[in-house]
Each structure stands twice: as structure tokens, then as C-alpha cells.
Amino acid sequence: MNNIRKYKGRVISKGMAEGEALVSHMPFSFMGSICDLASGTIYLGGHDLEGRSLKDKIFIYDTDYMSTSGCWGLLNMATIFKSGPKAILWREAHNISANAAIYARIPAMDHFEGGAPYEFIKTGDWVRVDAEKGVITVTKR
């Protein structure tokens, strides 16, 4: 199957997940200034995923910026609102979200051998994240 490819990366938060990819090329903050924490909908005008929801997605973005409270944001999404992503893949993990991912057991990885994950994964692709072995399997859609 030539539409299926595997990529190795660095494990930031252990676990397994699979689902549909939602891909941003931009840095992100779970603070609530970019997305609505209760629903997971990205509501910031001008964001490349404006109007989309990251709930239950394999969420791919560049790295964290804006506010260290993004850590609380992701933790609330994961544990209180159940609106968080199934897994997160970054170009470069930042401790802001990595800490929430580790604490809430959201599988997460970065440093992929194919480069930034948004370079080889598109929104809608099916992604299986094995953040035990450090491998993701991408099925193009």
C-alpha cells in the first residue's frame, strides 16, 4: 500500500491513539485566546484552522507560544470538558503543552525524521500514533 507511510519521532508523552489529522502550520496556544476550550473549536480570526474543532483529532501544529496557561487550557480540555485532541504531534514540543499531555496521558511526539509533521501530514489523513515505540503511521486520504 503506497498510501501508507511510517515515520519515527521522539516520544514526549507515552500512549497509543489513532484518528483523523487536523493540521495547522502555525504555533498554537491552548490558553483560550485561539480556541474555545469547552468545545475545542478554533475561533481566532486569521488562524489557518479557524472554525475547525480539534476535539478527538490527532492535532498537529508547530509549537506553543502566547501564555504558559496553555498548560491549564489543555488540561481542562482533556479532563473537564473532554474536548481535547486524541494525540498531539509537534515540529518542536514546548513544555507548556507537553506537561499537560504527560499529566493527562495524551500521547504526544515531536522531532520526526521526515521533518515538521505538517510537511507530510494533511488534514483528513488517518494517523496511528504509537508513542510507546515512537512511530506514527500515516494513511493518506
Place this chain on the structure above:
Amino acid sequence: MKLSDRDKQMLNGMEGQAVQEAMSHLVALGEAFGADEMVKVDSCHLLIDWMLAGDAGLQLYEKFANMKAKLRVHTTVEPIAFDLDRWDEFNLPGEFYEKQKSINLALKKMGAILTCSCQIHFNHNQPKFGDNLAWTEGNATGYANSIVGARGNRESTISSFFAGITGRLPKYGILCDENRQPKIIIEIDRKVADAVSTRGSGTTSSELSLLGMTIGDIAFDKIPAIVGMPKMTNEELKNLFSMCSPALTATLVHLVGITPEAPSLDAAFGGKIPKGIEKKRITLKMLQEARESLSQASTTAVDAILTGCPFKHIYELQEIADLLKDKKVKEGIDFLIFTDRSIMAQAKVNGLQERIERSGARLYQDACPVMFPHRLIHGPNKVFATDSVKMIRLIRGAGKPSWYFGSLVELIDAAQTGKFKVPLRKKGV
């Protein structure tokens, strides 16, 4: 990761369940980021307001307080959504006060000092050269890293708390020597340097804000070495780091000739400037573009004017009182100024609170507008004005007020007239 005997004891539960859970998380964090060892943490600064911490943060703090966790190092805390003494002027849903009281109680039990301030580096949590900090506040770590030579990542709300419980952090990010070298040189044009040096005129606040914003946007995830920065006061430096910090992944900005690790440009790079290093230059035109991008409101009428992000120091309150003189804030317009409790005490004894508030403006302590539930209490039709890029960047998204950006002089004019005079031009923050 190499753990000390004490680290292993904590990990094995010999210092109780709370310490074990915190250490276990920090070990997982250190392994994820490839840290070689743990380092001693010298102080903590936690993010505690319920609007941002939510029930998840409340539950985490209460869980550890119930496990009898103690914060082992000096620990201060960030602002909250209301003034603890004038809470009834904040028009918040009752839940806010109740949840915040619960968080405050848990933190007091664990030994945190309820400073409710983002300028703790100026009073209750002064860093020293070489200190390892577990701080959540970007403007404060920016100052500590860049002016004092202390070491602090933009530490997450969870890791900063667990660092307080254990007194340890993985040696990662810019706690490591090798990650503190610049990756980009940014030159400040002479005209820009002149524009941010007009002290006392009330216009500095916006120029400096724009310079900070531009440095942050250019540098993003590369630590910058800044050439051509004029000498500044502590308050001006505080503002500069506040404006660049939201855009930076690490808040270390080498101000050549000011930063202890950068007495010269060569020294910032450890002796030799790498060939082919990226170079950028900040011009007045870039500051003007930044200014235009910040004012997004569709009407010139403003509902509220907010200043004090970061919190005002005593000299900045003096400047506001002087600029206000005998001016009056127009009826129906909220002119809100924010500071911390220590500065408020000084403002009272020096007559500044009285001079500011007789204009109709209100000076609050503890509270920060970034922690207000804007969608709930203000909605999308309100128009606010501020001199803080950080405030505009952190209070945005659907359902929230729109903004004007300007200098203190422009803000005070808007407070008197109810209208903001800067013309609207381009789009996009």
C-alpha cells in the same frame, strides 16, 4: 536521566505521596526532553487564577494540598480576576469568587505567598545571577534571564508547581548553558532607539510596546542578540519583556551591553559570532506597521481604557497621576489601572491613588484583565483601548471586545473624550 540519591528517595515515595507524584511527573518530563539530570530550583511563581486554571487547576491544587504537600522554595503567585478588597466592583459571576477562594486557600496551606502580581521580580521574588527559576510569567522570566542572568524557561503551570513541591526541575531548555546562545542578531535602528527614549512624555509606553512586539515576532523561537538598545529604566525593561514574551518560546533576549551574559556581541556567542548567522534590523516603519495592526475596532467610541499589563510600578503610577493632572474621565467610560498590593501601599502613602482616582479612573490591585471572563461579562461589541500589546494578544478570539492601541497620552485623551483618535488602517494582529 541521572538522579541524585535525594531525587530517588522522592521518586520512591520516602517523602510522601505528594512528593512522589510530583517527582514522577518531573522525571517523565525530563526523559521526554532528554535532560541529563535534575537541578535545584531557587524559586517558583505559579499561575493560580480560576479563569485560566479552571476546575482542572483547582482540582490539582486541592489534591496536593489535601496530601499535605508543601512548597519547598519561595513561591509567589500571578494576578487573579478581581481585587480581593474591592471584589464587588468587578461584576463577576459568583462562581468566580468561590472557586478563587478555594484555590487561594489550597495555595496558602501549601505555603505560597498570595502576591497576586506579575512583577514579583521587583519585590517578593527577586532572582539572582545563576538562579534556576520555575516561573510561569513571561515578562518576569524575560527580565530574570536577560537583565539578571538567572535561568528560567517559560515554565508550564504544572511543572512550576511540581518544581515547588520537590525543589527540583529537569535541566532542560534555557536552564542549560548550550541553549542560551543567540541564534539571530537584531539591530535596532538609531531612530527607533531615539523613539523609545522620550522618557516622561507619556508616549514612550506605546513605542516601547511596539519595539517589544517586533522583537518577539522576529525572534519567535530563536534567542536574539539585540544591538543598539538604549539604556532603560527597570520599568521600561519590564514593559519591553512583557511585550515580546507572548511571541517567544524562550524569554531570553541578549541586550548587548546590558545582559550579564552579553557584555559584547562576541561574548553573547561565547567568543565568536558564527558565520552566516541570521541578521535583521528594526526600523520605524516596522513599528508603525505593528501599531496599525493592533487597532482593530470598527468605531472610534471606546467603552473602557485599560493599562497595567504588566502591572504598574510606583514610578509609572506617578507618571499617570502627572499626566492626568486635573483631567476628568468622561462619565460612562471605565479607565482602569492595575498594580499589585505592595505598590498599592506605596501609591496610598504617596497620595498617588487619591490623585489618580479623583479623575474618575480606578486603581486596582491583585486583578489583571487577562483573567477576566470577557466573553461572559463584556462580549464582542465592547471597544477597549490599551497601551499593552500583551493584553491585546492574550484577550482575543470570537466573542471578546475589540481593541485600540495607543500611548498613555492617547489613552488619557480617550478617557476624557470617550473617543480614540488614532485612525484605523490595516488588518491583522
